[in-house]
Amino acid sequence: MIEMTERLRVVEAVRETLREELAADDSVVVYGEDIGRAGGVFRATEGLLEAYPDRVFDAPVAEAGIVGVGVGLAATGLRPVAEIQFQSFLYQGFHQLVQHVARMRSRTRGTVTCPMTIRMPYGGGIHALELHSESFEAGFAHVPGLTVVIPASPAETAGLLRSAIRSPDPVVFMEPTRLYRSVREEVPDEHEIPLGEARVVDTGEDATVIAWGSMLRETLDAVDSVENETGASIEVIDPRTISPLDTETIIESVQKTGRCVVVHEAPKTSGMAGEIIARLNEEAFFYLEAPVERVTGYDVPVPLFAREDAFLPDRTRIEAGIERVLES
Incomplete structure (x- = not known):
């Protein structure tokens, strides 16, 4: 659990918020490429598999499948939190995002919703390989039905991610790669920041x-x-x-x-x-x-x-x- 006095980095704020939401809500499911045994490419999910083996699992290297599975999980009452290794990899699942994730509420006239959070590191500054440093927030924002969130600090990450996971609709949650380990900040316990407020x-x-x-x-x-x-x-x-x-x-x-x-x-x-x-x-x-x-x-x-x-x-x-x- 996050303590009031604990100073966390962004990657730690992600991990501890996921841990707390898994503990608080049995419907939360966390999955993605290498997020289980390896703890994710940036170790943002390290230790979660051991704590919640039934609700944390690795997914194949298939972004369209990762997003599509989330649609099914959400439609049956779960709250999937999917990790895409790098933002640009989501292009492979963009059709699922636009055709199904974003449209579920309107397509079913509110009968079925898609409370899904799609996490991903984005942006440059770490001298990564091609297709590892893009900033495509405007593209995601152009899709009606999606909420697009970008935190700027550890406390903001924790508060916004908690709200994203609890949201009744899909959220694209973009984590600045350059900030993962660059700064520490106090993160209040059970921190929550409303979506849509600057x-x-x-x-x-x-x-x-x-x-x-x-x-x-x-x-x-x-x-x-x-x-x-x-x-x-x-x-x-x-x-x-x-x-x-x-x-x-x-x-x-x-x-x-x-x-x-x-x-x-x-x-x-x-x-x-x-x-x-x-x-x-x-x-x-x-x-x-x-x-x-x-x-x-x-x-x-x-x-x-x-x-x-x-x-x-x-x-x-x-x-x-x-x-x-x-x-x-």
């Missing part, structure tokens, strides 16, 4: 910066630097849930500050920054004092190894984006 990380008056996942840490460093250099007061928002997006919190912030920067590591074209800007244009256009800036990855496949760092937004690029809106 977090105002820092308050400010002169600009709003929106970032999620591993980009939040880069953004906070950049904001500190800009504030120290310019004396500006900058508000930082972590959406937490990419879909449904907490538009109200974002709009209220931008109406106050008049300026906005959106940061994400996914490629620029058709990324979530574009959706956020569209909503600002619809609901806060006359409050804007400068064009909204996007600081994102580039429109290329994530490069390998040495060039990966040049692809990901860093403190310097984020600082430049904030400075441009402040100077406009």
Whole structure:
């Protein structure tokens, strides 16, 4: 069990939250490639098989099968939590996700639901192989019926994952790979964060910066630097849930500050920054004092190894984006 004073890393927050939900609810089932005996590729499920041998099991290397099995488990009253080894591997099961997982409630007019959580590491920063570092949150958010969640710290991971597992509808839960072991944080006991509610990380008056996942840490460093250099007061928002997006919190912030920067590591074209800007244009256009800036990855496949760092937004690029809106 998580103790109030225990400081956990993201990977440990995942493991302990899964352990607690398995203990609290006999309908929770955890499975995926190598998650049993091996404890998962990042050891996020280590020790769970020994504690719950009837409800934790390994799955074949077949993502379409992993997702499809979850549909059947959920339809018969269980709460499956499936792990996909890396986010890009879910492309092999995307048809199951779109055609069955996301549509179960609407297809049956609410008679059958799909309370399924699909966990996966996502994003770059660890110099992994091809198809191990993508950020496809905008693609998942485009599918009606899916909730898409991205935590940015150990406590956020525990609170959001618990809510995802308890949700009556399917959740795609994207865990920033770069954060798995990079930071420790106190995680409250039985921590639960409602889905669909953004977090105002820092308050400010002169600009709003929106970032999620591993980009939040880069953004906070950049904001500190800009504030120290310019004396500006900058508000930082972590959406937490990419879909449904907490538009109200974002709009209220931008109406106050008049300026906005959106940061994400996914490629620029058709990324979530574009959706956020569209909503600002619809609901806060006359409050804007400068064009909204996007600081994102580039429109290329994530490069390998040495060039990966040049692809990901860093403190310097984020600082430049904030400075441009402040100077406009």
